[in-house]
Amino acid sequence: MKGIHVYTNTMHPLYRKVAARLVFIIGLLLMFFGSAFLLGSLAGASQVSVLVSFLFVILGSLFAFLAIRLNKRSVYLFFATFFLLAGLFLFLSSLKILPVSFSQAWPLLSVFSGLALFPSGWHRFGGIHPAYVVPSIVFVALGSALLLFSLDLVSFSFRQFMLNWWPLLVVLAGLILVLVSLGTKFNAGEMKK
Secondary structure (H helix, E strand, O other): OOOOOOOOOOOOOOOOHHHHHHHHHHHHHHHHHHHHHHHHHHHHOOOOHHHHHHHHHHHHHHHHHHHOOOOHHHHHHHHHHHHHHHHHHHHHHHOOOOOOOOOOOOOOOHHHHHHHHHHHHHHHOOOOHHHHHHHHHHHHHHHHHHHHHHOOOOOOOOOHHHHHHHHHHHHHHHHHHHHHHHHHHHHHHHHHO
16 A cells, blocks of 8 residues: 555645635625625615625725735725725615616726725724815715716706806815814924923
8 A cells, every 4th residue: 555645634724824815705705796796786776886886895805904904004905995895885776776877977996095094094093083084074065965976966067067157166275275274283292292
């Protein structure tokens, strides 16, 4: 019996640990995709739209894992939040729970970016900081304003709005600069203490 190798359960513990994690991850993915396709088929959604939405959710989950694994890096928190929000929106849209298509609701990408800046800034500075809050508010406000026009919720066009209300943009730009300046002075005062 020289040439015959009998398999024994002497696999290296590290390989067993990696294999167990891989099986766990594959199991989770199968559960996610199965649940998504089941809900999609019950709602009459296309399988492609369900697949795309869950790819966004999985990508967001991957970034969340990296954020936790790599000591909560703020850039990973931003992408995790952004992709999870986008995936959730796409999934609810494909199930017709939200009666809006992506072609109409594309300004939500700006809103999602603004919302994703909050946890990222909170982690980086340990609290609210103007360097993240001001751009967050700007992205959310810009996305919300553009959403009004893309969903035809207002009776006038974006062009007409810009022709009549462009001074408002100048006022908002000044307000943003004042807030950033005050936030910088406030933080500089904290650093001196």
